[in-house]
Amino acid sequence: MRHLTSRAVLAAVLALGVAGAAFAQDAVPPDEKPVDPYVPSNANAAAAPRADARVFEAFHGKAGLTRIAAGLVDRSIVDPRIKDIFATTDVPRLKRTLAEQFCFVLGGGCDYTGRDMASVHKDMGVTDKDFNALVENLQAAMAVEGVPFFAQNQLLAKLAPMQRKVVAR
Amino acid sequence: MKLPVATALAWALITPLAITGASAAELQTGGKLLLTGGVSALEGGAGGGLATWGVIAGNETRDGIGGKVHATFIDVSDYTLRAYGGAVGFHDRVELSATRQDFDTGPTGAKLGLGKGFTFKQTILGAKLRVLGDAVYDQDRWLPQVAIGAQYKTNDQGDIVHAVGGQHDSGVDYYVAATKLLLNQSLVLSGAVRATKANQTGLLGFGGDKSDRYKAQFEGSAGVLLSKRLVVGGEYRSKPSNLGFAKEDDWMDLFAAYAINKTVSVTAAYVDLGDIATFRNQRGLYVSLQAGF
Incomplete structure (x- = not known):
């Protein structure tokens, strides 16, 4: 569990840092682009x-x-x-x-x-x-x-x- | 003290440009929603017709300049009144207006001993400053849009004005006007308090043998928005009665204002102007055509 959490945090940091993509939101609807959290x-x-x-x-x-x-x-x-x-x-x-x-x-x-x-x-x-x-x-x-x-x-x-x-x- | 309308209009047009100076090139035109600048009031500025409102003439927003010209005709039982002029709105904040009114006594002139077709002429120069609120956007507040203004009026028949007891052939009205669009109710309400000495708005001069003091008078309009182009409603305007020779009545009307497009609008009204210069129950038609930008 702890392992999973740290992986999720890492993924979030990467997502924010690299792509500027949303993370805090629910799943992005299929026809929409991700937004900043x-x-x-x-x-x-x-x-x-x-x-x-x-x-x-x-x-x-x-x-x-x-x-x-x-x-x-x-x-x-x-x-x-x-x-x-x-x-x-x-x-x-x-x-x-x-x-x-x-x-x-x-x-x-x-x-x-x-x-x-x-x-x-x-x-x-x-x-x-x-x-x-x-x-x-x-x-x-x-x-x-x-x-x-x-x-x-x-x-x-x-x-x-x-x-x-x-x-x- | 006569000021030609052309000069007055030039003054109204040039002054705001002079104020802006270098920023004039950035001024936008247009952008206001239909009818939210009101229509042309009888005295030249933005209003409902008989009443002056707290909105600024022209289609401009706060980023620009706008203007409007009007031709207005009133035909009541024993008189006609023609008015024409223009107003410039600057940044939806300042309004300068100039209007000429010809009060034609027609055949009544002979009965009054003035001669058939005797015509009183009045020039009105107005300045209005919006001081508070927004009539359209402030739908979550009770606060109306408030403007203060002054109208300098000069009448060209000083001798007759004095003969009937009038004390001055020119005068200045001062007013505070508050206007509110109530979108939730599809209503527009406006009220103004005017300090004035004017007899029949100045057509019969200023001050009189009975009184030569400023008196506070009320003018108001209430209208229903029937479509984005059409407003119908009524107006009331109280007036002083300073002249001994003839009592002066309050004015009222029932109006319809229609915006044909963003440039042209028409106001039609049934007006009751009461007694004017001893002739009773002056009722009839008011038609005003306006073009603006």
């Missing part, structure tokens, strides 16, 4: 969840939010205004974590496993204009999903304060 927490979602699931249902549940997150990312990575920001982004991971974040803040009972808003956007140089471009892409994705406008705004109400953490000062 961090402590997953729902606090990383940067907003308290809604108390009732009424709005979550207006988004057609987790399946709807998964489609919306995918639609948002697909639009943004080809959007001339902001596509450069996503040049090195792990697209499948971003779609998954965004769907989790939306699901969590709408009270859908999901756990958010992504990183916190400040560190994930650090050094990206995101501007208000970029942030708003993403909001517009999200509005378009929500419209395609058929989410009523009032419910759309209830998700935006949860996301809007994240501007303070996402946009570079």
